[in-house]
């Protein structure tokens with residue numbers, strides 16, 4: 001399966017395995033979950049852009065840690081985050097909630113709340129690109145899903161169902177590069193799964209070539225992601241518990 005990546009969205013690997021996404025539109029930059037600032041500043045300056053927006057999916061430090069410094073550098077930047085999380089994402093100056101629509105430059109985004117990883121996790125969905133896109137934060141990874149820190153298994157299961165209701169050609173921008181270990185785990189559970197095996201081979205090749213293995217697509221994940229394939233809450237919970245204890 002080939003992924004038709006959006007040409008204006010770039011992934012910067014930072015920290016251990018975080019990916020900061022930068023969407024460029026003309027001379028503007030929109031950054032998603034800047035865990036640290038310096039690579040973002042370098043990227044934006046080297047490409048002669050101006051930072052217009054920061055989108056925050058949730059409050060974890062590896063997603064908001066660079067925001068203050070970016071705000072210092074671009075004092076007019078608009079910082080969009082969950083209204084419910086004003087205390088933990090205090091620099092937000094545009095507060096939004098589930099179901100809101102917001103225009104970001106020339107594109108319309110819909111806010112989809114995806115609870116489970118944290119109590120107030122949101123995602124940003126837009127149909128105004130060549131394919132629909134979803135900035136999904138730590139809810140879904142290629143081959144995996146976020147750990148359940150503050151929410152419940154039911155909330156995460158329902159969040160995955162919401163993702164499954166989107167068009168299958170949706171391009172999913174996850175915030176961590178966990179693909180290889182997720183697939184190795186999945187193969188531990190289903191050693192003969194041909195699609196997962198094939199995806200692991202492709203993933204290894206990408207890593208060898210020093211490419212990112214994400215973004216992914218909903219269609220691809222429906223085939224290879226055991227959490228999205230889970231038919232019931234109990235199956236989901238079984239898998240989540242297995243994954244939490246897998247080394």
Ligand SMILES: [Zn+2]
Pocket residue numbers: 058060117138
């Ligand atoms: Zn997180």
